[in-house]
Amino acid sequence: MAGTDFSQRIDLLPTPAVILVEPQLGENIGTAARAMANFGLWDLRLVKPRDGWPNEKAVAAASRADHVIERVRVFDRLEDAVADLSLVYATTARSRDMQKEVIGPDEAARRMAAHIGGGKGAGLLFGREKWGLLNDEVALADIIVTLPVEPAFASLNIAQAVLILAYEWRLQSGRGQLPFDSGLAEAAPRSELVGLFEHLEGVLDQTGFFTTPDKRPSMVNNLRTALTRGNFTSQEIRTLRGVISSIDRRHERPNPNRMKKAED
């Protein structure tokens, strides 16, 4: 899905921090940064990334999410990475035997939006590729967030888990408007549609389409019903009338293909 408009400025609005705990692969840090950027997040924090920081593979995988990559902060301890936050949610695909509430990404995003809207800091923890967050890391969080996945196939890549949370953040924080509109032209005034009907029906009267006069009214109704559903614009009605005329006049001029066929 190409479509990025690089002429547009990126505003760094208040958003949740994304905290990756001991990420192993630079690619995953980069794709997580890209997923964040897609939905307007930019505060990425790493706790003990295995391959250090900066990481070239992360930069490559971020696909120009430079405004995220440039602001990455690295911490030795999770406690320090969340020090400035007053709402911390831990993402996990596994049930933990802990006295913690479990909520989905939509509810998590709603609560974070209310918290951040009140001028306070919130963050989301994501665990290691292989085994997620440790229980003592989850214990530092207020609440557990999990995704409504297929239980028989629950393993998400980190960037994909980040993407879903970032998407819901955008929806629930009131920025869910689409980047472009339908821009549908208005349907033509009904008089033009009736003009199309009468043009078509007049031609069909000539061609013998209406097999018997008593069947004509219901056949006309069916045609009109089908053609009304399209909500044609004035331009489309002009095109369709041109189509009808073109077919109607076919016998008035020689058709090279037909003549060739006749010769075969």
Next chain:
Amino acid sequence: MAGTDFSQRIDLLPTPAVILVEPQLGENIGTAARAMANFGLWDLRLVKPRDGWPNEKAVAAASRADHVIERVRVFDRLEDAVADLSLVYATTARSRDMQKEVIGPDEAARRMAAHIGGGKGAGLLFGREKWGLLNDEVALADIIVTLPVEPAFASLNIAQAVLILAYEWRLQSGRGQLPFDSGLAEAAPRSELVGLFEHLEGVLDQTGFFTTPDKRPSMVNNLRTALTRGNFTSQEIRTLRGVISSIDRRHERPNPNRMKKAED
């Protein structure tokens, strides 16, 4: 996010088909298959995949989404790939100058759920990595679906676009329940909480915590307010009372650390 339960059977319920048009990289086919599997989709169709099919890189990237990979169907023409469908949505990040309605993933999923719930087939088109769908491919679709992305950073990887649509499908088709519950134990009966309060306050009366008798009532109220918010379980209240007793009895027995310090 580990957590897949391979002991669980995967049901192939009616879901939208995902149609990738001329995908270039096998990895992207595989990660799309994985994203589908995460949210219960399984009908993956490829139109002229650049590197043919089967594709080893796709299988590797699918992370055991075998039930999707095994059912992949390959077509030479998009027209054939959508032949059995009666609702076809085209995903794109770019505005097209076309008389087509544009909707978001949530609305798309709601409409597909209604359609598929009525026993009919629906599908989602995704374009090439580099330049998406061609206009004549979009023209074959009923409607355009786009994501509420940051306009300044709108480019999503195919698998990530598939993931968002698959996630919304799951929510909107009524299968959005989380794979595990909070499983929160009940908060203790209030009598146990009051027991904790009185235990603590009794100890604090001994330690001189309440500096003056006239301040005691408001200090007690503040403590009770803070401790009530935790919704402690019976087990947690027993633990906390143990904590209080342990601190309270500290001077009754020798503390190895303290004694060592005193010797230093």
